[in-house]
Amino acid sequence: MAFDSLIAGAGLFFTPYALLLTAAGCLLGLVIGVLPGLGPLMGIILLTPVALYLPPVAGMGMLIAIFVGGSAGGAVSAILLRIPGTPLAAATLLDGYPMAQKGRAPEAIGIAISASALGGLLGGVFLIFLSPLLADVALRFGPPEYFALTLLGLVSITVISKESTSKGLMVGIVGMLISTIGMDQFASAYRFTFDLPQMLGGFNIVAMVVGLFALSEMFLQIEQGGLDRRSKVEVVRASWRAIGTTLRSWVNVVRSSLIGIFFGALPGAGGVIASFTSYAVAKAVARDPETYGTGNPEGVVATESANNACCGGTLIPTLALAIPGDATSAVLMGALILVGFFPGPELFENHVDVVGGIFLAYIAANVFLFVLGILFTPIFASILKIRKKHLIPIVTLLSVIGVYAIQGSTFDLWVMLAFGGLGYVFRRFDYPLAPLVIGAVLGPICENNFRRSLVLSADDYGIFIDRPICATILAISALAIALTLLPARSLGWLKRGEAA
């Protein structure tokens, strides 16, 4: 099955256009990852409108390459400036920056890039072999199980995220409510359209996401100040010899990648948890744990291989089950839907060539990451000198034109602005943004399967309890919510039980 998809996808992916766009996406991802305050999510959001104009596999290849490049790019600024370009690289600076201070910045960047590429490739192997198996299992799921799965996807993201669970759930529900705007899928009724013809199809997901993440981020960046600040950074060239160091640490690469894949596949966990966990594990099993934090290359290997392996892990439930693990994969999933392919078991059944093309794009992106990451390090270091006052208007304009390009609609621009305001308020008061996107993406799947289940059972809600898999998944969701929402003293019985 895995090889069949790769063979089927080869025809779609191995075209000069798709290869070039994957390479370009990787380069763009690296640039965006290097710049503090941006990151793979922002890159994917800004370039999604462009991807919609491309052949599906080429467009998705570009976005996936941005994901891969963006996840690795943050290491450059972490090593050179002690400022992680993305949260994913926060653990990398623990040893990367001390290495740079000792004059070993080229080696640290070389290790970070090569470990990221190797971790990403291992993640790719798991993606290629695990996702068809998972999709095969999911084929046996009926509407109740699917309904329960979508709920679990949303709940796990809000429960694991660092913000309050109730706030996360509220935001997720708002996302789901937004997804109900427009024509109802079952009855011929318009919902929440307020007689506005522009609302008949609901809000454009890209306009929402760009507003929520990009516009609110730009506003906060201006508010934060330091627009004229220029980083003093030494332009360095990554060392090719560092690859040898990474390869010699193959046990660390494999172990950290497995941790990354696990946390990637777990909805809500993501690369930050993966990289800190792999760092902690690497330190715990090391013969010289006292050298960690003082410039030990093994620390950089652990964090970077984990956070890029996480990309492959995240794509497993996204492609196989249509359950995105985080906001980035939710946007990727949204883009895949917009280009006409719905993730989930049917994608593996009916569009095996597209699945194969995506797998190949992911693998190729990691190969490009390795080559381009090492070759263009001096450029990335120079990019760190760009002042925010020059960058912010460009990102804003790209947001406007990108959103306008999708439907040629100025209404979408107002939607983007409104969601920008919402994103700003949510960030100010510690409401997570990711559940809104995931709620909006999962909403239609959740409602569709909820109502289909009830149609199957003649409106008997017992169907959700009678079916063991569905009941188990729902019980896990309920338990996860209860454990995080209820005050600690209410759970005293549970703790007493554990102690006994």
Place this chain on the structure above:
Amino acid sequence: MADKDTRRRRVGEAGVVLGFLALAGLVFQQTRTSFVEQGAASGGAMYNAALFPELLGWSLLLLAAIQVFRLLRPGGQPAADPPQLAGVAAPEDTGDRRSLRQALVCLALFVVYLLLLRPVGYHLATPVFMAACYYVLGTRNIVVALLLAIATSLAMSFVFEYWMNVILPVGRFGIGF
């Protein structure tokens, strides 16, 4: 000062929760009026378009009630953590009036730009908007701001109009590639 900040934050939190409550209220208002008029607010799951939104509305009400309880309980002050900028860094000087003024001016410029984009067209509105933004954000040399604005507007139009065949707003003057 800290008390004032906490109070301001508490008021803000309460405002956000009120927003959620208002949204839930809007859901119920719609399902009991517009949905009823369309005959889509009752019956089985197949015909009841209000079923799922109402379920979400009730859930939102419940969670908002939990938030209200947390806000009102003695000592239950909201987390005063600074907002996360994409999880990267917390703002160092969000209270800085100059930065806030810059952000608000940029927002106002953005609104004006959106209003003018269709009637004036991309090729006239964008360079002006971009130059104004560059100026407000600190590029005080007007010539440099204008050159940067024209360059970025043209580069963006090349990508979208020339490469992707997107028709950007031409405005009343019909300017486009």
